[in-house]
Amino acid sequence: MKPLCVLLLLLGLCSAAAAEGLPAPSNPVTNAPILPPDAPGQGKSRFAMLDDVRLLANGLLQLGQSLREFVHKTKAQINDIFEKLNIFDRSFYQLSVVTSEIKEEEEELKKTTTFLKVNNEEIRNLSLEINSKIDGILQERSQLQTKVGGLEEKLKGLSQSMAPADQIQEMTALKDVIESQERTITDLLTAVRGQNEQLNYQSSKIKSLEDKLNFDPFQETAEKPPNSQSDPPSVLHYLPEISTNGSMNSSDLPMDCSEIFNQGQRNSGVYAIKPNQSKPFNVFCEMSSDGGAVVIQRREDGSVDFDQTWEKYKKGFGDLQQEFWLGLEKIYAIARQREYMMHIQLEDWKQETRSIAYLFTLDGPATDFTLHLTHLRGNLTDAMSNHTGMRFSTKDRDNDNHEDSNCARNYTGGWWFNACGDTNLNGRYLWLKSRGRSLRRKAIYWKPGREISYTLKSTKISMQPAPRRH
Incomplete structure (x- = not known):
């Protein structure tokens, strides 16, 4: 721009000098006078003026080229800026969407926390009420033992005074009734203690969940932390050989839930059964139009830690009314009686429920x-047939086909792993769908073949007699 201004200034001075008759200005470089282009009789000055015009034209051409290059560079820079602005707009929009989702999840977690606090208060009140009932029962037991001692002394005195035989028999029967009542009270105390322990365990689980929600309300996977320091109380113990009323022998109990259904029962719930060559024990019977089925596993809320040892999986653990594993010994005792069918029902986080049925047998310890x-039927893709012939594995007893890994330890929970298989219904319970593959494989999942695996909200495994073949 500066050379152009100088040339224009020189041309203006030359024109002014020619018009006013002033001496022409000199060239600042050669100090030669600059003559106007139409000065008469001065050809050299005219040619000099043409040289200046050529210089001016060359300068203008160079200036135009520079301006054109500058314009192209400026356009490229502006286009780059526009692209970056578009990327920024998209990123800002995505960030806004994620922020809104996080706010919605925070509101849901706040509602869940409030609900759990209310339940915690109810559980605490129930625990206090149960403790007071236990104290009352203990006092009644002490009084009853005192009365029993007094009756024993009276019986001794009466026997020494040669009381009539009918009175002695009556007193003996009375003593048997009192002893039966004492056993009933003992069993009741055991059951009450078990329920109290279960309530305390649930309260501690809710408290740990509250602490987790208060500490990290935006956590996406929201995994319910298992309490690895304390085992959940088991209510799946074997029953005594004689019922609590002292009148019915355990041999009169049905062998499974189908017999209870055939006896006229139509309400689902906890019943006592006695399979052949086994001690009696309680099971949860699910009654439907197809008959009665023994539920052997149920997952629904993550209240029970299923990452247990071999001994726990053999005996059973959990609560028959909520989450539980019946126990390999009990499942085997039922399955060895006749031909059974295993029914698996799964529910995902979209509230879609599917099921599948297998004809199955279980070998012994x-x-x-x-x-x-x-495989028999169902609307769920088969993911268990390749587990047939597999031994049961836990974190402390590795029976899978994977030589370099312990599937039960890596993926948690006991199962019939097959290096490491396409399904694990005893895995870790996750409250929401996880995006991480490693965490998803440790959860309750069902992955048929090459299909995409997905975590589950609830599971239920039951067994009932297989239909007769014609």
């Missing part, structure tokens, strides 16, 4: 409860 399956 000598083979680590080897499973044998034959």
Whole structure:
């Protein structure tokens, strides 16, 4: 721009000098006078003026080229800026969407926390009420023992005074009734203590969940932390050989839930059964139009930690009214009686429920409860047939086909793993769908073949007699 201004200034001075008759200005470089282009009789000055015009034209051409290059560079820079602005707009929009989702999840977690606090208060009140009832029962037991001692002394005195035989028999029967009542009270105390322990366990789980929600309300996976320091109380113990009323022998109990259904029962709930060559125990019977089925596993809220040892999976753990594993010994005792059908029902986080049925048998403890399956029917893609012939595995007893890994330890929970298989219904309970593959494989999942695996909201495994083949 500066050379152009100088040339224009020189041309203006030349024109002014020619018009006013002033001496022409000199060239600042050569100090030669600059003549106007139409000065008469001065050809050299005219040619000099043409040289200046050429210089001016060349300068203008160079200036134009520079301006054109500058314009192209400026356009490229502006386009780059526009692209960056578009990227920024998209990123800002995505950030706004994620922020709104996080706010919605925060509101849901706040509602859940409030609900759990209310439940915690109710559980605490129930625990206090149960403790007071236990104290009352203990006092009644002490009084009853005192009365029993007094009756024993009276019986001794009466026997020494040669009381009539009918009175002695009556007193003996009275003593038996009192002893039966004492056993009933003992069993009741055991059951009440078990319920109290269960309530305390639930309260501690809710408290730990509240602490987790208060500490990190934006956590996406929201995994319910298991309490690895304390085992959940088991209510799946075997029953005594004689019922609490002292009148019915355990041999009169039905062998499974189908017999209870055939006896006229139509309400689902906890019943006592006695399979052949086994001690009696309680099971949860699910009654439907198809008959009665024994529920052997249920997951619904993550209240029970399923990452347990071999001994726990053999005996059973959990609460028959909520989450539980019936126990390999009890499942084997039922399955060895006749041909049974295993029914698996799964629910995902979209509230979609699907099921599948297998004809199955279970070998005994000598083979680590080897499973044998034959697919029958269902609207769920088969993911268990390749587990047939597998022994049961836990974190402290590795029976899977994976030589370099312990599937039960890596993916948590006991199962019939097959290096490491396409499904694990005893895995870690996650409250929301996880995006991480490693965490998803440790959860309750069902992955048929090459299909995408997905975590589950609830599971239920039951067994009932297989239909007769014609």
